[in-house]
Amino acid sequence: MKVTIRTVAEQAGVSVPTVSRVFNSPELVNKVTRERVMAIADSLHFFPNDRARALRAPKRPIIGVLAWQIKDFFFGELLSGINKAAAREDMDVLLFDAQLDSKRGMDGLVFLKRQQSDGIIFTSSPVLDEYYAIISRLHIPVVLALTEGSQYNLCSFKIDDRKAAFDAVGYLVARGHRHIGMISGPMEDTIAGNSRFSGFREALRHYNLTYTDEQLAFGQYRYEHGYAAMADLLSHRDVTAITAVFTASDEMAIGAMRCIHDHGLRVPEDISIIGFDNVAVSDMVTPKLTTIMQPFERIGMESVSYLKKAWNASGDSSSGTYFLPHRIIERESVATLSYDSS
């Protein structure tokens, strides 16, 4: 029933090594034999077992990817970058979806290792001590994408979240906004939460803008959280007088825009919104969302290059955080205020 290299050898009346050679170094085998073997292999629908082969022969490198949640809007773009780079470099990629469950994430790390990954790309979720405990025993290079772990001496590729947040506020200020609110991620999230908030806070100070707690609301990055947080912000508008809101994710920005709409106000005429991510949908909503672009595909590709370098440097791979350039994508959700309104 099961057809292996051996079945082919028997049918063709040659030895197993000969069949192997037909597939791996055809030039070493006599033309007639080769063609006979090929024909037999074909008629038997033989496919070599790549896993058995990998046991003996040097194999294509395998990149393991740990996804925090595969459904995330940006994950597809990140993975797409990983896949493109891997295809170009003749590597295979193995994916594991943690489904937002950190226990499952830890299992995933072990799974990827046991499946012979030669390196791992760990995405988006903050590195916890429990994760690092595992990572450090893996003895294969691990690179972080869209998250950071400098305290563990891990290398990561991301944008400078703090600076990007600072720039978002700067953009708003340049357009005349002086009262700016923020919808932030949770502070426990050191990357997309805390550091984006810090950049925001720093910018307010830098530009000498007022700040009170009523200018801030929180959400877990999803649409409905953005909606609820905006409702909160709107309820304090009499005291805060905000004319613009910076949001820690595009999805929350879109929720916020809807909330504004439902309150009978308009974006950007009454309130301006600037998002964060530049996921594909931010260009599909009306008004189109002005936002901070994260180069997801590029981050995926850089992560792959890093792993490749780490293998060659075998052992002492450089650590540190590599900031890839972010950029402001100007679209339709931010209005320019005339000066006398400040």
Place this chain on the structure above:
Amino acid sequence: MKVTIRTVAEQAGVSVPTVSRVFNSPELVNKVTRERVMAIADSLHFFPNDRARALRAPKRPIIGVLAWQIKDFFFGELLSGINKAAAREDMDVLLFDAQLDSKRGMDGLVFLKRQQSDGIIFTSSPVLDEYYAIISRLHIPVVLALTEGSQYNLCSFKIDDRKAAFDAVGYLVARGHRHIGMISGPMEDTIAGNSRFSGFREALRHYNLTYTDEQLAFGQYRYEHGYAAMADLLSHRDVTAITAVFTASDEMAIGAMRCIHDHGLRVPEDISIIGFDNVAVSDMVTPKLTTIMQPFERIGMESVSYLKKAWNASGDSSSGTYFLPHRIIERESVATLSYDSS
């Protein structure tokens, strides 16, 4: 450098089989030995090679998934369903991204097979003869998700696209629309293109509505295609008098809504739109999109169950197309017309 079961055995002063037992049937080995081996394995950071193991022992089934384009909005949901079901059933999943390239798709099929997939879920792209030529030699069950291949005797899980399109028109008619346009996928696409158009056409006949070529425009499912197609439809509005448009994908529907907006018209007051898919974003745009829901996660899960059944039935797996129920999700993009407007 490389630590295998053998390294552990040597360090622990036991044989290789004993180490193997410690990991696979710990109850068979003496407690002290077991604990010593565990300790050594731990200190050496030993992880068993699951691929070598699979060569000898009965392994967890592997499901290969061929994605047509991983970035597609709905693919994440489909894959999420596959992953959940696979995790529950103790199966592993292997993913290959064709990146819209049918040559790469064919390579992917072979890749998945050679990597020892026990079954394959083939997604979304129509089955071509070249694909089937490969599929038929794989000798493992292949199930289609969101596409169809009854001419090849393949089993598939999807919704009844034709019926769903018919229902979309029915919904519009029930709300008083008599002049209905469509933005269709390409006719060469037998699933999302041709069959949805057929359902549309049939419904027009069934409800006795007029039809001319000017009521139809085409696009490749993306936002910009929807936009362009809508511009086309709008340019003939003086003759077609359409008050509603049925669209073959949500993404095109969203593009169409933007086009209407840019022409100074409003959805749904001036033109109603009904989409197809119910991807996550259709609930995030304004107006929220009324659309046909495809149960992506469920389709993913059913595909997994099918493969499981096919393995047990070993050999003669049932073929045929299984239609999962679609549903109309009523949101904000369709207006109810008063009768005298018809």
Place this chain on the structure above:
DNA sequence: CTGAAAGCGCTTACAG
């Protein structure tokens, strides 16, 4: 309870 032997499907020196 533990080890020696055989083997999973393949590859790669080594002879001839």
Place this chain on the structure above:
DNA sequence: CTGAAAGCGCTTACAG
């Protein structure tokens, strides 16, 4: 040009 032998990392009867 081709085969016999050894081995990749592991597991599983079979003895003892």
